[in-house]
Amino acid sequence: MSKFITFSSILKKVVIAITGLSLFLFLIVHLAGNITIFTGNPPGQDFNAYAHFLESFGILFTVAELGLLAFFLIHISSALYTNYENYKSRNNRYAVSNFAGGNSKKTYASTSMVITGVVVMAFLIWHVLQFRLGSYYETIYPGVNGGEPVRDLYRLITEEFSNIWVVIGYTISLLLLSLHLGHGFWSSFQSLGIYGKNFTRITYSISYLLGTIISVGFLIIPIYIFFIN
């Protein structure tokens, strides 16, 4: 292993925390953008216009996409590697394991980060294939792109989300994401060495709530689209 990776357990967690928090921010921006799904007349105009607006940045947009991909790859690879090392740190397993309670923050979410993470990873690959690299429909709106055709992503999402299995797949993945974020949010600050009696108490107490808000926010979309069709 290279010096960089083996340097210290602490730096690896710093990398996981910085990339994790950045991905968290990305999710918030992504969710905010998705609100346009619910507005616009005819339905879908605002959403398609928003997607077109992002793509109109051209090379900058591609750079942002590649940057995001890099953050994912760094997060995933250091998280998986750290997990492998942690697994090796206990060569004889307990017959009984338990939760001590009290000040412990060990939960089913915190102990299954790697499982929720891998499911989210599979979900993301599916999600990108489904939409970013999915069928390319076009549509024309008078006021958008000077009347030239733009990609009709709205049609694609209505098609995809009219399939109950797709909606179920999204529901499961997003609920697992909420657990990942639930432990991940407060944990990132602790990994970065940012601790304060009140700060840590507050970030911990809102962590699972934030995770749930974000994943339920995303979840509303497939469910909404499924039911309006």
Added chain:
Amino acid sequence: MADKLNLQLQVWRQDSSEATGEFHYYSMKDVPVDISFLEMLDILNEDLTKDGIMPISFDSDCREGICGTCGFVINGIAHGPEKKTTVCQLHMRHFKDGDTLVIEPFRATPFKIVRDLVVDRSSFDRIIQAGGFISANTGNAPDANSILISKDQVEDAFDSAACIGCGACVASCPNASGALFTSAKISHLSKLPQGKVEASERVTNMVKTMDSEGFGSCSNHAECEAVCPKGISISNIALMRKSLLKSII
């Protein structure tokens, strides 16, 4: 409450580091509630000896919760169910008649099982040797007020210094991380002026040794704080990370 308990014990027995261990089952009758967990095992060991069976090996020294020698896992919790309590100070009144107790050694790759419930914690000593000291020759004890330190700062450093090095943090951590122990030993020195001088080398060397001994990394489960007989806070771990980052930048 009954003042005598009947218990079923399921104890990990292992002859040596190389041997494969297994659980042995023992029934205990009329265990007085006022004795400690270790005293309960002493009674069992006397019975085993009378029956010509090798007694169960476990570590203990002070039996007053201050030396950090004792320790094993009871039903999945290091030092058992009571908060801020070592097994030597854990009394049988905290258990119920008819309980089944699964007793296992502290399990972690860097804590080799020596025999039964005894583990080798010398990896902790090597972490201390890497920097858990002040190397300046201080001569005689200085005048008490020659270095002024605020009461809060003293208390804070003392909270970290309360670590008795028992290893329950490692035992309870899903990753077998040594972060709580190492960070407490770093913090209690670096929170005081005498320890600040070497703070940067100390954190680098001690973290390096912690990693090379094979401890896992900390995923912030904070299970360690909950089982720690001295209630050492995970704020020490955050401080260790901050100091390490500072020493790099």
